[in-house]
Amino acid sequence: MSLRVLNGFKFSSLKTPVHRLDPRAKFLLVIGIIVPSLLFTNIYLLAGLLIVQVPLFMVGRVTKRWLQSLRAGLFLSALIFVVNFFTGPLVNAVALTLRFLLLMTTFSFFFMTTSPDDLGLAIDKVGFIRWLSRRWLGYPNALSFTFTTAVRLVPTMAVDAQTVVDAQRSRGLELDKGNLLKRVRNYIPILIPLLLIAIRRSLELAEALEARGFPGKEGRTSLFELRFKPVDYLLLGISLAGIILSFWVFLYYRVPTI
Amino acid sequence: MGENGAGKTTLAKQLNGLLKPSLGRVTVDGDDTAKKSVAQLSRKVGIVFQNPDHLLFSETVREEVGFALKNFGFEPGVVLKQVERTLEALDLAHYADTSPFLLSGGERKRVALAAVLAWQPDYLILDEPTIGQDYQQKERLRNFILQLNSQGKAVVMVTHDVEFVAECNPKVVLMSKGQIVAQGQADEVLSDDGLIEKASLVKPQMAKLFSQLSEYGFPRDVVDVHRAKMLLEEKLTEVRVRVAQSS
Numbered sequence: 001m002s003l004r005v006l007n008g009f010k011f012s013s014l015k016t017p018v019h020r021l022d023p024r025a026k027f028l029l030v031i032g033i034i035v036p037s038l039l040f041t042n043i044y045l046l047a048g049l050l051i052v053q054v055p056l057f058m059v060g061r062v063t064k065r066w067l068q069s070l071r072a073g074l075f076l077s078a079l080i081f082v083v084n085f086f087t088g089p090l091v092n093a094v095a096l097t098l099r100f101l102l103l104m105t106t107f108s109f110f111f112m113t114t115s116p117d118d119l120g121l122a123i124d125k126v127g128f129i130r131w132l133s134r135r136w137l138g139y140p141n142a143l144s145f146t147f148t149t150a151v152r153l154v155p156t157m158a159v160d161a162q163t164v165v166d167a168q169r170s171r172g173l174e175l176d177k178g179n180l181l182k183r184v185r186n187y188i189p190i191l192i193p194l195l196l197i198a199i200r201r202s203l204e205l206a207e208a209l210e211a212r213g214f215p216g217k218e219g220r221t222s223l224f225e226l227r228f229k230p231v232d233y234l235l236l237g238i239s240l241a242g243i244i245l246s247f248w249v250f251l252y253y254r255v256p257t258i
Numbered sequence: 259m260g261e262n263g264a265g266k267t268t269l270a271k272q273l274n275g276l277l278k279p280s281l282g283r284v285t286v287d288g289d290d291t292a293k294k295s296v297a298q299l300s301r302k303v304g305i306v307f308q309n310p311d312h313l314l315f316s317e318t319v320r321e322e323v324g325f326a327l328k329n330f331g332f333e334p335g336v337v338l339k340q341v342e343r344t345l346e347a348l349d350l351a352h353y354a355d356t357s358p359f360l361l362s363g364g365e366r367k368r369v370a371l372a373a374v375l376a377w378q379p380d381y382l383i384l385d386e387p388t389i390g391q392d393y394q395q396k397e398r399l400r401n402f403i404l405q406l407n408s409q410g411k412a413v414v415m416v417t418h419d420v421e422f423v424a425e426c427n428p429k430v431v432l433m434s435k436g437q438i439v440a441q442g443q444a445d446e447v448l449s450d451d452g453l454i455e456k457a458s459l460v461k462p463q464m465a466k467l468f469s470q471l472s473e474y475g476f477p478r479d480v481v482d483v484h485r486a487k488m489l490l491e492e493k494l495t496e497v498r499v500r501v502a503q504s505s
Contacts, residue, residue, distance in 0.1 A: 160312070163307070163309075163312045164312045164313070166271065166276045166307070167305075167307045167312045167313040168313060169276060169296045169297070169300070170274055170276065170296065170300050170304070170305045170307070170374075171300065171313065171325060171326035171329060171373060171374070172297045172300055172301070172326045172329030172330045172377075173297075173325075173329055174295070174297050174329070188315065189313075189315045189325070192315035193311060193312055193313060193314060193315050196311065196359070197311055197312070200311070
C-alpha cells in the first residue's frame with residue numbers, strides 16, 4: 001500500500017503548461033492553498049480548494065496517478081475520519097479528512113509536476129537558504145543539493161523497497177500475518193536491508209561527488225536559468241492575494257465549519 | 259538468457275507467485291499460481307535474488323540461513339540440522355557465527371544461496387548467480403548445480419554469462435522484449451549467429467572457433483570444451499593415420 005502512495009509524489013517528465021510553470025511561483029501556489037486549508041475548517045472552502053486543482057491535474061496530465069495515490073491513501077483518511085468521528089462532531093471529522101486529502105493532493109500536484117532539477121535551481125535562488133547553507137555547511141549550494149538529492153532518491157528507494165519485499169516474501173515472510181506486534185516485527189527484515197542500502201548508496205554518492213569536484217567554486221553557473229513568465233507573475237499575484245485574504249479573514253471574521 | 263529488460267526476472271518472479279499473470283495461467287506442479295500464496299509456492303520454488311544486500315539482515319550467518327525455515331514452520335531440531343548441512347555444503351560452516359555484513363561480496367552471495375537452499379526447494383531459480391564471482395567460485399557453483407540436478411531438482415538460471423552456460427550445455431531459453439525467441443539445447447542456440455545477436459549476447463569462444471573451423475568439416479554447434487576436444491582429437495588421429503599411410 002505504502003508504495004503506491006509514493007507514486008503520487010513521483011515526478012513525471014512531461015512538457016505541459018503546468019510542468020513549465022516556474023517552480024517558485026508554483027510553490028507559492030501550494031502555500032496559497034495550504035494556508036487557508038490550515039486556517040479554516042469550512043467544508044465548502046476545503047472542497048472548493050480540492051476541486052480547483054482538478055483542472056491543473058488535467059492540464060498536467062497526471063490525473064490518473066493522482067487518483068491512484070488518493071486510493072492508496074484511503075486507509076489513512078478513513079483512520080483520520082474514524083478517530084475524529086469518535087472525538088468530535090461529524091462535520092469536524094469530514095472537514096479534517098478533507099483537509100488531509102487536500103494537503104496530500106496539493107503536495108502531490110507540486111512534486112508530480114516539478115522536476116527535481118528545477119526545484120534545486122529554485123531553492124538555489126533563495127538568498128536565505130544560500131546564506132544558511134554557507135553558515136552551516138560551508139558552501140552556498142550544499143543545502144539545495146541535499147534537498148534535490150533526497151527528492152531524487154525517493155523513486156530509487158521505492159524500487160529497492162519492492163525488491164527487498166519480494167526477496168523476503170520468497171523466503172516465506174508473510175507481512176500481514178500475526179497480531180499487531182508480530183506485524184510490526186515482520187518489517188524488520190525489510191527495514192534493515194533497506195537502511196543499509198541507503199547508507200551504502202549515500203557513501204558511494206559522496207565519493208562520486210568528490211571525484212567530480214563537488215562543491216566547486218562560488219558563483220557556479222547553470223545551463224538552465226529560471227525566468228518568470230507572465231503566467232508565473234499571474235500565479236504569484238493570485239497566490240499572494242489568497243494568502244493575505246486568508247489571514248485577513250482569519251483575524252477579523254469567524255468562519256463556521258459548515 | 260536475453261538482453262537487459264527482456265523480461266527474464268519478470269518471468270522468474272511469476273514462478274513463485276511474486277507476480278501473478280495478467281493474462282493466461284502459470285502452474286507449478288499443476289497448481290495455479292494465482293490461487294496460491296507466495297509463501298506456499300516458495301516452499302517448492304526457491305528464488306535466489308541477484309543482489310544479496312536485498313535480503314541479508316540477521317546478526318549471524320546461521321540465523322540468516324535459518325530465517326526461511328522458521329517462516330515455513332520447521333521443527334527447531336530440523337532447522338538446526340538443515341542449517342548445518344547447508345552451511346557445510348556451501349563451505350560456509352566456519353562463518354556460521356559471523357555477521358553476514360562482514361563477509362566479502364562473493365561470500366554474501368553464497369550466504370544468500372544458502373538461505374534458499376536450506377529448505378531444499380524442488381525448483382531452484384538463480385538470478386544472475388555468477389556476477390562478482392571469481393573463477394573458482396564459479397567452478398564450485400557449477401558443480402553444485404550439476405549435483406542438485408542429479409538429485410532430481412530443476413535449476414533455472416537467469417544469466418548473461420555465456421561461457422558459464424556453455425560449459426554445462428543445458429536447455430536454453432532465449433528472451434527478447436518480453437518474448438521467448440528461441441529454446442533448445444545450448445549448443446544449438448548459442449552457436450546461431452542470428453539468435454545470439456537478437457538476444458544481444460556474445461558467442462561462446464568455442465562456438466566462435468568452430469564456426470571458423472567449419473571449412474575443415476567441423477560442425478558449427480560446438481560450445482563446450484569437452485566436445486571440442488573430442489572432435490579435435492578425432493580429426494588429429496584421422497590426419498595422423500592419413501600421414502602414416504601416405505609416407
